[in-house]
Amino acid sequence: MVSYQREWRKNNVEKSRGYGRKHYYKYRDKCLAYSNEYKRTHPEQVKDKTRRYNLAHPDYQHDYYMANKEHCNSKSKAYSLKLKHEVIAAYGGKCVCCGLNEWMFLTIDHIDKKNREVDRDANGKNITGYRLYMILRKLRYPQEGYRCLCFNCNCVRGVYGFCPHERQKVDFLEVVA
Numbered sequence: 001m002v003s004y005q006r007e008w009r010k011n012n013v014e015k016s017r018g019y020g021r022k023h024y025y026k027y028r029d030k031c032l033a034y035s036n037e038y039k040r041t042h043p044e045q046v047k048d049k050t051r052r053y054n055l056a057h058p059d060y061q062h063d064y065y066m067a068n069k070e071h072c073n074s075k076s077k078a079y080s081l082k083l084k085h086e087v088i089a090a091y092g093g094k095c096v097c098c099g100l101n102e103w104m105f106l107t108i109d110h111i112d113k114k115n116r117e118v119d120r121d122a123n124g125k126n127i128t129g130y131r132l133y134m135i136l137r138k139l140r141y142p143q144e145g146y147r148c149l150c151f152n153c154n155c156v157r158g159v160y161g162f163c164p165h166e167r168q169k170v171d172f173l174e175v176v177a
């Protein structure tokens with residue numbers, strides 16, 4: 001940019017912003033396409049800019065959240081639901097034990113309890129729910145070690161070590177009783 005333009009902008013911040021805004025609304029599609037393309041081709045620069053902005057405005061995120069709580073909450077809820085849909089679909093969309101396919105009842109089970117680095121946090125605590133879903137998506141849904149189970153089939157395994165849908169073990173229980 002030519003230096004006098006820069007100088008003018010500095011002295012006419014509001015006016016300059018107004019021009020920018022007008023331009024944006026007039027050529028919205030073009031501007032969005034350009035910025036999306038820039039974001040796609042310059043991921044490092046975008047990340048760096050965000051980092052610098054956050055450092056310079058440490059309270060921005062918190063203040064924005066406090067001022068727009070409802071909007072933020074509904075956005076994050078929509079994001080979580082979309083994420084859950086995606087994860088459940090990636091693991092077959094139904095309970096591998098009983099076949100239930102109502103996604104609201106479905107959850108992801110970590111089969112191999114020994115190999116848990118992936119879903120343990122820094123303190124060694126198990127990562128579950130949406131944090132686990134985010135990790136699985138980042139890893140492009142590893143199929144080995146994870147499976148889709150409904151809450152019933154998952155919880156009953158946690159409590160009794162097996163699911164009554166596995167007939168043999170139920171028979172065993174009846175014999176013992």
Ligand SMILES: [Zn+2]
Nearest residue numbers: 095098150153
């Ligand atoms: Zn089930």
Ligand SMILES: [Zn+2]
Nearest residue numbers: 097153163165
């Ligand atoms: Zn079951």
